[in-house]
Amino acid sequence: MRGNQLRGEIPASLGLLSNMKTLSFAINRLRGGIPPSFGNLSSLEVLDLRTNALSGVIPGDIGRLTNLSYFSVGENAISGIIPVGMFNLSNIRIFNIGGNNIQGTLPSNLAITMPFIAFFSVWENQLSGKIPISISNASNLNVLQLHMNRLIGNVPSFEKLDKLSILLLGANHLGKRTEGDLNFLCSLVNNTKLETLDIRTNNFGGVLPECISNISSSLQFLEIENNKILGRIPDGIGNLINLEVLQVSQNQLSGPIPLNTGRIQKLNTFDARYNFLTGTIPYSIGNLTGLMFLALGVNNFRGNIPSSLGNCKDLLVLGLSYNNLSGSIPPQVLGLSSLSILLNLSSNYLTGELPVEVENLKNLGDLDFSKNKLSGLLPKSLVSCVRLERLFLGGNLFEGPIHSSLSSLRGLVELDISENNLSGGVPEFLVNFGALKYINLSFNNFEGVIPSGGVFKNASAVFVEGNNKLCGGIPELQLSRCNSKKSSKTSLRFKIVIVVVVVVILGVTLVLSIVLIFWFRKRKVQQPISTFAENSLLWLSYRRILKATDEFSMRNLVGSGSFGSVYKGILEESGVVIAVNVLNLLDHRSSRSFLVECETLKNIRHRNLVKVLTAISGVDFQGNDFKALVYEFMINGSLEDWRHSPTGTSELEMMRKLNFFQRVSVTIDVAHALEYLHHHCETSIIHCDLKPSNILLNEEMVGHISDFGLAKIISANELNRSTKMSSSLGLKGTIGYAPPEYGMGSELSTKGDVYSYGILLLEMFTGKRPTNERFRDGLSLHNFVKAALPEQIIEITDPILVEERVTRGTPDVKNLRNDRHLWCLNSLFEIGLACSAESPNERIDMSDVVTKLCSIRDKILLSRKVRYLLILEEILYHSIT
Structure with a gap:
C-alpha cells in the first residue's frame, strides 16, 4: 500500500494474517499507533511503515517476529524506547527508526545479536549513551546513521567494516575535545567503499590526522565542521579525487590551503570559514572548475585574490570576508555571471576602483564590498545588477554623487553606503524602491533636502548621521529645517x-x-526620422538598417508574426549584432502595437526583458511608411525553437535540447521578469501575450521576455478593479496561452499573465503544446497534467527529461520524497497547475511563484548526499525482498 494518500489508522485486524510475509504502508498519511497485534505475524519478513504520522511506541510484541529482516518506521512521531526484544532479531538486515522521538540507549552487544545488519539508522532521535564497541564487528554494515542524537564518548574502531559506504555521526556530543578523539578516522583507511563521512557538530578535538588523506578515493562527502579540531589541512587532501563536498568550517585549523587541493576536480562545495588558516589563496584553486560554493571567510589569508577564480564558471557563492587580502578586485571574478546568491569580499584591504565588470553580476542577490579601501565613483555599471537585494559598500573611499542610473535597482531590500566620501543630494528615486527596508547613508558629505517618502518615512530603517548639510525629512530623524x-x-x-x-x-x-x-x-527619397526609447544606444537610419540586414534578406529572417517580421542585422561600423522588428503596416493594428511597445519599453528595465536599442518611424526609399523596433540580438533564438524544433538525429539537433536544470533556470528567468512587470514598475504592466516564441535566450541561455505589442499599462488603482478591454487589438494573447476569461470579454489583469505562465511551465516539462491535437473534448494541458500527478508523472514528462533521469538511475514514482529529481518535477507541475487554474482568483501571485521556484532550484543545487541516503534504503529493500 506504500506511496498513496491513505489516512486514518492501521487496522489491528491485519494482525490475523499470520501467513503474511511483507507488509508496507510506507509513505502515506496514517496516524495512530502501530497495532500490537502485528506481533502475531509470525511469518513476517518485511514491515515498512516509514514516512507517515504514526505516534505512540514500538510494541514490544514486534520483538517476537524472528523472521523479520526489514524493519522501518522512520520519519514518524514515535516515542518511548526501543523494545529490548528488537535487538534480538538475528535475521534483521535493515533497521530504521530515524526521524522520531525515541529515547534510551543502544545495547552493548548490538552487532552480536544482529549479525547480518547492513543498514542501521537511528538518526534524529533522543538516544543517549555511547556508541557500542561491538559495532566494530558488524562486517556486513553498509550504512550507519547515528547523527542528530545525544551520543557521547569516543568513537570505536571501524577497521573491520570494509563494506561501509555511509557513516553519519554528526550533531551529537561525541569526543572530549582532546587529542585522540579522531583516532577512529585512521581505522577507515583500508575501507575502499566509503563515500560519505560526516562527524560535524560534535566535541571532537586534537589534530586532524594525516591519515585522512589516505581514506578511500571513493569518498565524496567529508564534513567535519563545527568541532574543536586543530592542525593543518593535510597536504595529501588532493588524493581524495572524487570529493564533491569538503566542509571544515568552525574549527581551529591553521596553516595554508594545500596546493594540491586543485586536484579535486569534482569538488563543488569548499567551506573553510571561521578557522585560523594563513598564507595566500592558492592559484590552483582555479582548477576547481566545478565549484559552486566557496567560503573562506574569517581566516588570516593575505595577498591578492587569485584571478584564476574566473575559471570557476559555475560559482554561485563566493565568500572571502574578514581576511587580510589586498590589491584590486580581479575583473575575472566580477566576470562570473554565475554568481547569483552571494559575493562577499568585505573587511579586507582591497584597493582601487570597482571594475566595470561588476555589470556581469546580473543574477546576484547579495553584494558586500564593505570595509575595504576601494575608491573612485560608484560605477554606473551597477545598473545591470537588477537582481540585487542587498548592496553593502560602506567603509570605503568612494566619492561623488549617487548616479541616477542606479534607479534601476528597484529590488534592493538593504543598502549601506555609509562611511565614504559621497556627496550631492540624496536621490529622490530611492523613495520608489518599494522593497527597501534598510538604508544607511551616514558619515558622508550628502547635502540638501532628504526625501520623506518611501523608506524615509521609517526612522528606524534610515541612518543619516554624520551628514551635516542634510536637512528636512521626518521629525524623528532630528535634522535641521531647510533654509x-x-x-x-x-x-x-x-x-x-x-x-x-x-x-x-x-x-x-x-x-x-x-x-x-x-x-x-x-531630396525626393528621404530617410526616416528616428525616435528613441529611453536610454537609447543607437541612432539608426533606414539606410543603415537596410544595409545591416542585407536589404532584409531572407537569410537574415529570424521570425515573423501577424504584426511584422524580425531580421538579424550587423552594423557595419561597429560589428554590433542587432534584431530588427519591422512592422507590417498593412495591418492597421501594427501602428497601435508599435505605440504600445514604445510606451511600455521606455518605462522598464530588467535583466530578463529584451533590451530595446532604438525605435524608428519614418518612410522608406519608396516613400512608404516605415516603422521598426531595434533590440539587442539573442543568439540562441526563442524558446519555441528549442522546445519544438524538428526532431532528427544530427549532432546539432541533439544539442538543441534543453536539459532539466536549463528548463528550471529559464522558467525562473521568466518568472522574475513577470514579477518585475507586475509589482516593481512605476505602473504595473500586463504583457498579455506570453508564449514560447516571445521568450528569447542569450548566449548564456538566460531567458528574456520580448514582444510588448499587446501590453497594457495599468495604474495602482486599476490593479484593484476591473480593467475593461478597450484596445482595438481585440482578443488579447494567443490561443492556448490566453486565459479563458479573456475569451469571454472579461477584464485584463496580471492574473492573465499568470495563467499564460502556468501553461508555458507545463509545456516546458511535458513537451506538449497547449494546442496539441489530443487536447479536445474538454481535455486541456492543465487537466492532462492534473489527472496524472503524482502516480503517472513519468508518463506526462517530456521523454527527453525521462531519458536524462534514467541515465542517473531508475526513477521511483512511488517514492517522490526520496527521488529529488522527480520531487522537483512534481513540484514544478504543481506550480504550473496553480498558475493555470481556470478561475483567476485561484491563481497564485508571481511573487509566490518566484519564491517557490527559487526554493526548487536551491534543492536541485544541493549536494547529492541527501538523495543518495534516502534511496539507499530503498535499494537494500529491493535486494532483500
Missing part, C-alpha cells in the same frame, strides 16, 4: 536656468526645423 531663503534663491536660480535652457532648445529646434525643411525639399 527657506536659500531655497528661494536656489529656486530662482533654477527657474532662470530653466528659462535659458528652454530658449536655447527652442532656438536650436527652430534652426534644425528650417534645415530639415530644405533638406526634405531637396
Whole structure:
C-alpha cells in the first residue's frame, strides 16, 4: 500500500494474517499507533511503515517476529524506547527508526545479536549513551546513521567494516575535545567503499590526522565542521579525487590551503570559514572548475585574490570576508555571471576602483564590498545588477554623487553606503524602491533636502548621521529645517536656468526645423526620422538598417508574426549584432502595437526583458511608411525553437535540447521578469501575450521576455478593479496561452499573465503544446497534467527529461520524497497547475511563484548526499525482498 494518500489508522485486524510475509504502508498519511497485534505475524519478513504520522511506541510484541529482516518506521512521531526484544532479531538486515522521538540507549552487544545488519539508522532521535564497541564487528554494515542524537564518548574502531559506504555521526556530543578523539578516522583507511563521512557538530578535538588523506578515493562527502579540531589541512587532501563536498568550517585549523587541493576536480562545495588558516589563496584553486560554493571567510589569508577564480564558471557563492587580502578586485571574478546568491569580499584591504565588470553580476542577490579601501565613483555599471537585494559598500573611499542610473535597482531590500566620501543630494528615486527596508547613508558629505517618502518615512530603517548639510525629512530623524531663503534663491536660480535652457532648445529646434525643411525639399527619397526609447544606444537610419540586414534578406529572417517580421542585422561600423522588428503596416493594428511597445519599453528595465536599442518611424526609399523596433540580438533564438524544433538525429539537433536544470533556470528567468512587470514598475504592466516564441535566450541561455505589442499599462488603482478591454487589438494573447476569461470579454489583469505562465511551465516539462491535437473534448494541458500527478508523472514528462533521469538511475514514482529529481518535477507541475487554474482568483501571485521556484532550484543545487541516503534504503529493500 506504500506511496498513496491513505489516512486514518492501521487496522489491528491485519494482525490475523499470520501467513503474511511483507507488509508496507510506507509513505502515506496514517496516524495512530502501530497495532500490537502485528506481533502475531509470525511469518513476517518485511514491515515498512516509514514516512507517515504514526505516534505512540514500538510494541514490544514486534520483538517476537524472528523472521523479520526489514524493519522501518522512520520519519514518524514515535516515542518511548526501543523494545529490548528488537535487538534480538538475528535475521534483521535493515533497521530504521530515524526521524522520531525515541529515547534510551543502544545495547552493548548490538552487532552480536544482529549479525547480518547492513543498514542501521537511528538518526534524529533522543538516544543517549555511547556508541557500542561491538559495532566494530558488524562486517556486513553498509550504512550507519547515528547523527542528530545525544551520543557521547569516543568513537570505536571501524577497521573491520570494509563494506561501509555511509557513516553519519554528526550533531551529537561525541569526543572530549582532546587529542585522540579522531583516532577512529585512521581505522577507515583500508575501507575502499566509503563515500560519505560526516562527524560535524560534535566535541571532537586534537589534530586532524594525516591519515585522512589516505581514506578511500571513493569518498565524496567529508564534513567535519563545527568541532574543536586543530592542525593543518593535510597536504595529501588532493588524493581524495572524487570529493564533491569538503566542509571544515568552525574549527581551529591553521596553516595554508594545500596546493594540491586543485586536484579535486569534482569538488563543488569548499567551506573553510571561521578557522585560523594563513598564507595566500592558492592559484590552483582555479582548477576547481566545478565549484559552486566557496567560503573562506574569517581566516588570516593575505595577498591578492587569485584571478584564476574566473575559471570557476559555475560559482554561485563566493565568500572571502574578514581576511587580510589586498590589491584590486580581479575583473575575472566580477566576470562570473554565475554568481547569483552571494559575493562577499568585505573587511579586507582591497584597493582601487570597482571594475566595470561588476555589470556581469546580473543574477546576484547579495553584494558586500564593505570595509575595504576601494575608491573612485560608484560605477554606473551597477545598473545591470537588477537582481540585487542587498548592496553593502560602506567603509570605503568612494566619492561623488549617487548616479541616477542606479534607479534601476528597484529590488534592493538593504543598502549601506555609509562611511565614504559621497556627496550631492540624496536621490529622490530611492523613495520608489518599494522593497527597501534598510538604508544607511551616514558619515558622508550628502547635502540638501532628504526625501520623506518611501523608506524615509521609517526612522528606524534610515541612518543619516554624520551628514551635516542634510536637512528636512521626518521629525524623528532630528535634522535641521531647510533654509527657506536659500531655497528661494536656489529656486530662482533654477527657474532662470530653466528659462535659458528652454530658449536655447527652442532656438536650436527652430534652426534644425528650417534645415530639415530644405533638406526634405531637396531630396525626393528621404530617410526616416528616428525616435528613441529611453536610454537609447543607437541612432539608426533606414539606410543603415537596410544595409545591416542585407536589404532584409531572407537569410537574415529570424521570425515573423501577424504584426511584422524580425531580421538579424550587423552594423557595419561597429560589428554590433542587432534584431530588427519591422512592422507590417498593412495591418492597421501594427501602428497601435508599435505605440504600445514604445510606451511600455521606455518605462522598464530588467535583466530578463529584451533590451530595446532604438525605435524608428519614418518612410522608406519608396516613400512608404516605415516603422521598426531595434533590440539587442539573442543568439540562441526563442524558446519555441528549442522546445519544438524538428526532431532528427544530427549532432546539432541533439544539442538543441534543453536539459532539466536549463528548463528550471529559464522558467525562473521568466518568472522574475513577470514579477518585475507586475509589482516593481512605476505602473504595473500586463504583457498579455506570453508564449514560447516571445521568450528569447542569450548566449548564456538566460531567458528574456520580448514582444510588448499587446501590453497594457495599468495604474495602482486599476490593479484593484476591473480593467475593461478597450484596445482595438481585440482578443488579447494567443490561443492556448490566453486565459479563458479573456475569451469571454472579461477584464485584463496580471492574473492573465499568470495563467499564460502556468501553461508555458507545463509545456516546458511535458513537451506538449497547449494546442496539441489530443487536447479536445474538454481535455486541456492543465487537466492532462492534473489527472496524472503524482502516480503517472513519468508518463506526462517530456521523454527527453525521462531519458536524462534514467541515465542517473531508475526513477521511483512511488517514492517522490526520496527521488529529488522527480520531487522537483512534481513540484514544478504543481506550480504550473496553480498558475493555470481556470478561475483567476485561484491563481497564485508571481511573487509566490518566484519564491517557490527559487526554493526548487536551491534543492536541485544541493549536494547529492541527501538523495543518495534516502534511496539507499530503498535499494537494500529491493535486494532483500
